[in-house]
Amino acid sequence: MSTVADKPPALAEDEDQPGFALQAWRRLRQGELGPLPALLALALIWAAFQIANPNFLSPRNLSNLVSQTAAVGTISVGVVLVLLLGEIDLSVGQVSGLSAAVMTVLNVQHGIPGPVAIIAGIMTGALIGLLQGFWITRFGVPSFIVTLAGLIGWQGALLYVLGQTGTININDPVIIGLTGTFLSPVVGYGIGVLAVVVYAANLVIGQRRRRAAGLEAAPINRLAVRIGIVAAAILVAIGVLSADRGVPLAGLILVGFVVLFDLIVRRTTYGRHLFAVGGNAEAARRAGISVNTIRLSVFVLASTLAACGGILFASRLFAVNYSSGGGDVLIDAIAAAVIGGTSLFGGRGTVWSALLGAFVIQSIENGLDLIALPSTVKYMVTGAVMLFAVTLDAIARQGRQASGRA
Amino acid sequence: MHKLRTLTLVASMGLIAVIVASCGGSSTTGSTGPSGKIGLLLPESKTARYETKDRPLFTNKLKALCPNCTLLYNNANQDSSVQQTQAEAMLTNGVKVLVLDPVDGKSAAAIADKAKQQGVPVVSYDRLILNTANVNFYISFDNAKVGQLQGTSLLTALGSKTNPSIVMINGDPADNNAKLFKQGAHSVLDGKVQIKKEYDTPSWSPDKAHDEMAQALTALGNKVDGVYAANDGTGGGAISAMVSAGVNPLPPVTGQDAELAAIQRILAGQQYMTVYKAIVPEAEQAAQLAFDLLTSASASSMTNGKTTNNGTADVPSVLLNPVAVTKDNVKTTVVADGFWTKADICTGTYVAACTAAGIN
Amino acid sequence: MAVATKTPLLTLHNISKRFGAVQALSGVDFEVYPGEVVGLVGDNGAGKSTLVKTIAGIHSPDSGEILFEGHPVTITGPRDAAQLGISTVYQDLALCDNLDVVANLYLGRELTEAEVLDEVRMERRAIEVLKGLQVKIRIVRNVVASLSGGQRQSVAVARSVMWNSKVVLLDEPTAALGVAQTKQVLDLIRRLRDQGLGVVVISHNLADVFEVCDRIVVLWLGRPGGSFDVRETSREKVVAAITGAEFGGPADAAPADDPTAAKGIAP
Incomplete structure (x- = not known):
């Protein structure tokens, strides 16, 4: 949040710039459990x-x-x-x-x-x-x-x-x-790879835009981790399903x-x-x-x-x-x-x-x-x-x- | 506000019109002969038979026997306390005979007792009213025999296979008849086949049956020689699960009720058999029993001395025989009886199968 | 402040409003100049809320005229008021607690590109607006529910002024706030003034009113109770005007109009 960081006297309710892990922990403690x-x-x-x-x-x-x-x-x-x-x-x-x-x-x-x-x-x-x-x-x-x-x-x-x-x-x-x-399998993996590519492109472009606009943006390595997890999940799922009859249309x-x-x-x-x-x-x-x-x-x-x-x-x-x-x-x-x-x-x-x-x-x-x-x-x-x-x-x-x- | 009031008014007037119209149909004519009110209480409307078969068949037979009689009808939608209320309303309305197909055999004893207090005889229709001496007649199919029939048919279909593996998909665990079907089937099958998986299917749900069969196939690696399904709905669920899982050829699957969809599946070779319980004689003989009770209040000759023990008393019973229907006798049973017509069965993709089975 | 040489942003002249048997406003005059903070005070039932709702377009007056930047206008609904550049921040703030600060600032006026929300542009402008008003919210992507009372008030004010508002009406902006947060909001009000807006503050808290306002307008039982320049008046005079002592009425006169109004929310 460098954009508003003209360092005004910190008010009591202002949170310090939290790190990623700390932010996640705080969210948990405050009951933002999400899908967990x-x-x-x-x-x-x-x-x-x-x-x-x-x-x-x-x-x-x-x-x-x-x-x-x-x-x-x-x-x-x-x-x-x-x-x-x-x-x-x-x-x-x-x-x-x-x-x-x-x-x-x-x-x-x-x-x-x-x-x-x-x-x-x-x-x-x-x-x-x-x-x-x-x-x-x-x-x-x-x-x-x-x-x-x-x-x-x-x-x-x-x-x-x-x-x-x-x-x-x-x-x-x-x-x-x-x-x-x-x-x-060919169609299944094709769709999977396409999905991963679209997801990755979306994340990267979004991050670029934020950075260009001077907004806080996730570091590229964190993006890489996210893309990696999603790609692994999608491809493993398709792999498992293809080992049976293929990805079900339903x-x-x-x-x-x-x-x-x-x-x-x-x-x-x-x-x-x-x-x-x-x-x-x-x-x-x-x-x-x-x-x-x-x-x-x-x-x-x-x-x-x-x-x-x-x-x-x-x-x-x-x-x-x-x-x-x-x-x-x-x-x-x-x-x-x-x-x-x-x-x-x-x-x-x-x-x-x-x-x-x-x-x-x-x-x-x-x-x-x-x-x-x-x-x-x-x-x-x-x-x-x-x-x-x-x-x-x-x-x-x-x-x-x-x-x-x- | 004003608009809303108008709307309510119009709606109420419509409702009144419907009520008046439906009452008008049951007004008595002036001719001579026995007369009186007869109450028919059916348990639910989700199974096709009650609204589409039992009720019209009973009504028509009664009208033929007794043109001056009035039939009061109600359906409890699977709720035994609703049924109790409906029965009380009928007794208040002065019915002379109560024909009751109980939602729950045990709690219906209270209805029978109340009817007795008012001197109204009770016919236990299709399902037995349990633990009361105040039931005059019971008319139904021999339900333990249904299970035996299904089991025997399945054994026939399995033929000479040694030690075949089967999956059993039973009916609703809360339904007393389902328990009887299950016992009957076990009495025939046990020792002759390996029952690899067995399920009770809440509410007889075909979707649930589908899931159960899919899981059984997973657990057994698709190796199933036959499927005992308690009725046609669960049988249909099992068949769709096997088709999805790529089981080919389909093993024999049993059923019950002779639903149109099941008859079509039998002709198409997907389902092996169903149990046909001829509702026509059941409903018509129930009407006859009710008429006899109305006119003479004496024991009917129809029972031939048969009785069924309901836990308290031996109830004079009319027990009809269920019939196993396979591809070979569809024509001579359900079609011959007019239970389903050729026009019902032989639609679209089933025309060829109909011709092959000689239905034309 | 050389307000007298300018045209008032908003002028209300001889406004009367009656609800059934209750004369809520009678012959009220009111004006706001650019770069001026006007405090609108009065006891419960004095007609403050009715006056604000008249300006905001929720009530239309029975008689009297409204001028905006010197031209006569009729305000028949909140939309008219918004189009003129009059915005109102009610006490309940009307924020969506489950949405973040950016989403609240742009609620109903989202920026899109090809049907998709343009979050980057909105977030950037939101940060600029908040920065311009020196509102301190470090993470504009936090949901509003997580903000303090002062921050929520600031977000509500920022939202109402970021769309070319010229006059902003604030209903009890400091009512439920602590000392630090009150200061924060009063600072915000001064910044609005510095940006040339006309600000109307309705408040029960005379300390706050004296601290932030240039001029104080008093209503008494729906009638004009006087207009006081803060630099030339004292708290006693204003209190006397509020209680009606100046007009010879009983100091504890029961409010005659709007007896059903709840304390604190009512004018």
Whole structure:
């Protein structure tokens, strides 16, 4: 911070220029845990299951894990957006089921081509989001209530759309291909290398610009370390997945959504306004931000992403049925966001928490199925892990309050 | 504010119109014959059969037997306390016979006892009401037999394989019938096959079944000779998991319920069998039982002296036989009964399979 | 200060405002010159808040006229006020605690390049603005929640003046601050004056008002209670004006207007 360093008499609350490690430690102590609890939980879970069953960290199982995570993770991305706003969407599970049902009925019973049916399914989600968002913003009904009504109502719509037959099989190659396609190693590594190059270029150019503008910028060796870690993570992941059937397209779709919405949230005016509304809606309104437009759009996005997740579920099961989108889908999606470190109280969190949290939850279910424990244990373990992660978040919040940050 | 009030008004008027219209349908006509109210309580709406098969079949049969009778209907959506409330409402409305498919067999005993106090006979429909003497009839399929049927079929499909490995995907651990299916299957399979992995599937969720099967395949390195799936939904989940994992050819997979999707999978060679429980006789005979109780209140001849012990009493029972359906007898069972028509089954990619199975 | 030779930035003439049975303002005159700090004081319910909200465009007056730089204007909403160059910092500051200092300074007016936030340009300008006002915040990327009360006030003020403001209204800027932080904010107010802005400070704290203001305008039960040059008046005279003693009213006259106003927030 050399730019403001005209050395005024230091005030009591001014922090000394902290070193990198010191800054990190201080952030931890003040409760800015970020993704740390989730990463820790993930490491513990993986270690425990690997000990219990040596197949857990096999390429085949990790490939399964990625495919299993895709649908819930995608839905959870939308949940993160809603949580950032300080709202809730309880209808995402049913919306995912209904959208997938619309897609399937159009494709199977009306002979609409797969890609068109997929788009129609996604549009169904968007329309539902528009309706719910309109209701919330126009009439000022709390989102909890509107989406709770949605949770019940869209279930009815799902039953109606599926009609008398109950379960409908999907045979369309495009729809099934969403989760049934695995990228060849060449394509997989190509995408991985491209991602690393773009990431590195972005970091380096950003750093150059900051330096040129006379702003504090990370030293080049720290950038190199970051790029190295990301490159290693990406390439190892691709290597492991390629040792099985290749990178699952579904996993790529999830990561694509996460990256896209992460960029939107962090790098665009829209994302900035989203955080502002979640942090202090009145302040946002006074700053001239159309709070209702932001709210409405976020509910549209959440339902649209729910629809995408529902389509991935259907693609994986080759079918939709009356229980599509029911059961644990909603709870998993919300838990994923929270375990990943997104606050339930609005304004804090990252889109990546959807991915991370979904991995944690799915790892538990995956591992427990692998050792075929009874569902009694499964539910209790899942509950305990969620409680653990959210408790860390709550303790962190206390830390923030103690240090005057919340 | 004003707009909101108008909106509420319009919404309430719409609601009233719907209620009036639905009441209008059940008004009695002036002709002679027996009359009275009969209550039908079904447990849930997520499984296709209750709303699309049981209810209309029961309604039509009752109308044929007794044009002046009124049917009161309600669905508990898988909530036993909701069902209790619905039953109390029906008793208050003066039903003469209660046909009850309990969400939970044990807690439904309270409903049966209450009905008895008011002199209303109770038919336990499809699922058994447990631990009460106040059940007049029980009509269902022999559920332990369902599991045996599935197990026997699977053994047939496995043929001469020595010591085959199978995966068992059972139903909802909270469902009493699921327990019976599981016991029945074990009684046939144990000792003849190696059960490598076994799962209970909460809520009968096909997605969960998919995950369970995927994990079993990982643990077993894709080496599976057969899959016991308790119903068609979980069977579908297991099949999609095997296709994703690249298992080829697919091993035999069992099922139950004769869902349309399962029939189509059977014709396409993906699923080996399903258990067809002919809902038509079940619903129609339940209507007959209800009508008998309404008119004479005496024991029906339909039971043939059979009883089922519910923990407290031996309940006179009508037990129907489940049928195993494979590719070979789809035509002579579900199609012949009109359970599913050719138009239902033979759509899109299934036309060729239909022709091959002689459905045309 | 040779204010008399200049045109006032903002002139309010004979402003009246009635809410139902309550006459909140009657015949109030008010003016601010460039490079002048005016203290607006009065007891609870004296009409300070109503006057500020009239200037900020939240209320429109029933009668009277408003001149901006000598030209008559009508301010019908906060947007009009902002376009003229009038900005208001309310007591609640309206900052987003979860966003960093730069994001708060640019909230609603983000700089972008090809639809992407131009963080470098914003951060650089933010540092310049804060430096120009001598606001000491070392890490502009820290979230506002981590700042002290004085720093938060400074950020709120900086945000309101960095968009070509000519007049800035500060509502109780030192209300919840300690001694060091109060000094920090008063210094900031002086710097705004030095940059040629007209500053209106609403405050209960006469010590602060006497320390930073050039002129003090008193409201008493919605009526003009006098305008005092700080160099030529004493605290006793101002207190007398606030309590109405100068007008022969009872010293402890209950505020007649706006009886529902909460203490501290109300004018």
